Amino acid sequence: MTERIGSFGPARLSRRRFVVGGLAITALGALPTPGLAHTSSRRGERETILVVVQLTGGNDGLNTLVPVAQDAWYRARPSLSRVASGAHELGSGFALHPALGPLAPLFEGGELTCLHSVGHPDPDRSHFRSMEVWHTGSLERRSANERPTGWLARLGEQIIARDGSAPAMLHVGGGALPLSLVGAEGPAPSVADLEQLRPGGGATAAAVRAALYAEPGSEAGDARDVAYLRRTARAAVDLGRRLEDGARAPLAADWPRHELARDLALVARLVRSGLGARIYQVELGGFDTHRGQPTIHAELLRQLGGALAAFQAELSAAGRADDVLTLVFSEFGRRVRENASAGTDHGAAGPVFVLGPAARGGFVGTPPDLEHLVDGDLPHGIDFRSVYATLESRWLGLDPSSDLPGTAFLA
Amino acid sequence: MKSENRFDAPPHPESVRTTTELDRPTAVHVLRRLCFGAAPQDVERFVGESVADAVEQLVEGARSTEPDPAITLLLPTGELGYVQSWWCEQMLGTPEGRCAERVALMWHGHFAASNDKVDDVHLMHGQYRLWRERGLGDFRQLLQAALRDPALLVWLDGVDNVKGRPNENLARELMELFALGIGNYTEADVLEAARGLSGWRVVKRAARFTPSRHDGGAKTVLGTTGELDTNGVVAAVLARPACPRWIADRLWRTFVGRAPTAGDLEATAKELIAANWDIGRTLVWLATRPAFLATDERGTRIAGPIELVVRATLETGARLAPKELAESATHMGQALLRPPSVKGWDGGRQWLDSTAWIARQRFAGRVAEVLGDGDDFDPFERLLPEDPRPSWRVAVERIAQDSESPRRTLVAAVLASAEYQLQ
């Protein structure tokens, strides 16, 4: 078995030192040398995987996990409360939006855990700021010139430092790379569609590879970055091939045909193929429902529910469901009171969902109480950083980014 | 302006042999850095001229060039893609025109407005015209004009900056990103400057100053006190010694490709002041320094996607449609008129994540595919003039020999090589 980078030094060896040592590369996603083993699954040890699903725009949590037993909800939402009929009862006074039907059986089976009122002490109504807080896992305010690092990217750096596995993390989808995956050493690889990672075949591709794989010469004193470039280029070619191999795997579940489903299907394929990445992020946008919310929100949740259910089914079929937890979050919830355009405006805390049999199922945290609001918003009950802490330390086995105690939602 | 900014004209301390005749590799280097690259006939034109003459011709000649006005026909479509494609096409013009475009691209990255927020191709094109027409002139005027540019006012919420409800965004970026850099101003300066910049709206795609929305009270910005308006705030910023250094830094990173030393920075800032803030004259000076010309300074800078696609097109003569150039650059991570953040593109190693690398390799294949049959050239000699015999040449030639079109295979391999990504 090929020697791992991790064996070169202590587990917490910093990412920067690896770069100085010439062993690692940016884009975290790449292999230092073609011969290095790329799978991180350790014999006898479980390879846990975290998939983050981001609902961009501020999901209306109160119409997602609906407090059907609270009169205040009906009063605050005379038109939006129509979703109560047809909602899927979960017990304890809550129900899932009618469009989230596919998730109801998962809840019953204990594979869906709902965390009430997740947020933080410094809510902000700006999309940008709120997303930055969730992406960096920190409430610190920075000037524009300070480069914040993403919480997932920091985890990825730890994984590479420990296991030498690559790619540690992957962004799947056509949108811009989220800040959560931008680390000190550069961005995570992003797969919009596999076509983009297909280097092509034939003599041309062979020659291109020959130019990149030829003996690189000494790296020392090379001010021209040639060796660096050659290494990252090889890594890209290599990653492209492996992703392509992984993505060829046939699917077992019955997948809907929308974009989120396509992205999650790719994640499922890559998980099954043993690509070795332990962190994935995908997004579903359009949740900024200031106007005409009923149709848009139902459509988005329909996509979300269908894709997540198919994803879980796919993982179960592959026998990998126990290895994967999926975190579903949005940068903020929306205001409790609906506005005059059958929509809702930016609010504060909202529910977070964790999918997978490894979580304990049911509800976690104090249910939101619509009679006691702060500035017309739901105050947070669970700090999102403590959710991160649990995922970081207890699920992925890494060092958490904050000192907050974790939240008990794992089985 | 304060007297501390008045530097004496520098005595050109380094001994630069700017009278040396340009050989071919040096001509290619100068043309790549100043105007994206060169078709063979452009190289021939400059080989044999002195470095000083060549640089002078390019930069001074650039001032009188004009982009093709036809794009205004397509602005009503609202399609940014046309403007992106058209701009790429402009970057393939004469060497002088390309030099003006290269400078415009620098300012675009410096001020970094994106159509994602501005959402009006008329405004984005208007801003491009500003960089293109005045980018080589007096930076003081450029900065004044930029702060009144409708696209920038929308981009940084200048239009929401109203007396009594100041929006700091534009004021902050003016100091942090456009003119001074962090550490050269205080939060109080930002707040006060925001008051001074208040009162602008964009009406019918034009910037309009509305006195009733302007905070006309006294404020102190960077040590200057008065009833400052945009003029006054910009003047106060320009008066800081950090300002010419900040612009000098931008010129170094763009044209030399690395951060300048403290001494280099000081000398360049002095030169900028001595040239009455004229960017063109400062660029002529910079491009005749050893730091720009010396052989070990060549090929040290990772080319950005736009630079790469334009250079490859010019140097190979491949007939790629402007639209394809713009789209290829987008795949490589540089969508024109859509920079990723207020800071523009990070550049350097950040250009090359895995997806971007694959996009560069695919582009290389595509160039080779559309290569004309008639124009036969040695890809190594033409595309890697500094080192036409890299270690991998033999291996690649062996593969190429057995391929259907050896020349196309070689061109693709060279274009996708690590060496070609540098300039």
Add this chain to the structure above:
Amino acid sequence: MFTALALCALAELTQPLAVREDGLVHTPPMGCLAYVEWRAPQDTVATIAGHEVLGPMVGELARQALGENADLEALFAALANEGESTADMLARLGGDGLALWLTFEQFAPVFSLALPAADAEAGAARRIELLHSLERMVEAPGALATPSESIEGVDVWALGDAFFVVGKGANTYVSNSRNALEPLIVERRSVRGRRALERLTETHARRASGSDLFAWVDIGAINALAGLAGGALPTEGPGAILTTLTELPGNPRAQSLLGPGITRLAEGRSWSLRANVDRQSVELQLASDGIATPSALAPTTPAPAPVVMGTGPNTAHAQVYRDFGSMLAQRDTLFAGPELAGIAMTVSQLELFLGGLTLEDDVLPAVSPWMELVGRTLAFADTPRPDLRLPGAAIVLHVGTDGAIGEHLDAAFQGLIAVTNVGRAETGEPPLRMVLGRDGERTWTSARFPTPAEGAPVDAIHNFVPAAALVGEHWILATHEELLIDLMDEIAAEKASDGAAIGTTTGARPVREHLTITGVPLARLAKPQLDALALMASLENGTSREAEREDLEGLVWILERTDADVTIDHAADAVVVSARLHFPLVR
């Protein structure tokens, strides 16, 4: 006449030309993916050559087709005499008709040509002529004097391994692959080959009769081949058309714009094209046969009689079937990807104007999917003379006898004007003026744009006056008030005369969409935009503005001389698109 005789013989054929044998061997063109049969090249070439519209049009198409198929170009070049054009060569060798077919070997295209003759003697004479021209090409007189092989009366001449000529009775075959001709040399049958032949023969019998040109494409086989070659359908070259068509059904915009006919074309198992050409018109008919599943969006009932005058002042008139109700109700199964969110967004935006009604449950079920579109050029006022002279366009929806939906649509139109004005107020633009028109019984709503102030950034004056009205069972939305009023009058008159004006025919109406276009006004419309269009094309294609402009001018020139009727016939397992181009100015 020789040609006439040949035509008589051909007219009796029930089998494709290339397959017809004189009792020697009976084999299909094996693995044939595409087949073209041209009955009388001489006549067609004579019609087209010198035709002021068809000449340049067909010439350009042929140039493009050959430019993209190097192998075919090489084959034709080998057959042509020095200085002879491809058209002249085909007319000369194809005196008794010709057939061309495409097969694939190792994923490379192989073209084969069949040249029948009236009898064996004529066939032998044709072969000698052909072999001589080949000898001249390779500058080796006499090299092909004797066949390189003779197998049971079939002669084979080989020019290296690049070119093969087979003579069999009256027929001569030419190909750049011996494999492709092998089934003609030695009898061999395969299940795959026979099926292809059966399909071709069947389609041929059904569609080819009486047409000058017949073409057949095996879509199923091409898809299978693309699958073998690595999955992806071609994104460039002629094959890209197929790829594009394949993607249309899942695209709601394509479904809305092009409709269920065009979007279904790629779903067929094979295509056949027939063409008839004379000096005054060209008839083209493209049929997509063997569509496995019926479309949820295609019409199953005949179109109602149109209410807009089909002739006269219209630049364009169409009666189309767009089942937006089913598109919305079945969007899950019909569409994929980001389209669904886009649909939801569009729907919720439209519903903002519908006063609580939903499109899916309230509005669309009440509106007939059969709708009429009309385009007309309009007269313009001289003051203020518009800078942009937009042609008029209108959509006529059948909303039934219950006026409620029509009133809601009227209200939605008024709401739209109000919301537009909110947006204009935000940008400091003066508002649109909403005018409620009344003339006797007729009422309508229109929105007038203010005349822009001098020096405003956008100061073009245009003649756009959007207007909407409910007339009886129809709701009209038009770009111009005057067009709306004209249509209201016409529909009212039409109703009074009970359809007599249109000349409604009794008997079964076909399930057919139609589109009629008059070229002259379109050309007039395109002319002032040529610079913008040329710039668009040049940025996209990397060509010069001048070259694109020249092309466009050519197109306008053709448009000025061409009218078109397009019909789309729907059946459960087939779509037939027919186009008839008329050249009213050509004598």
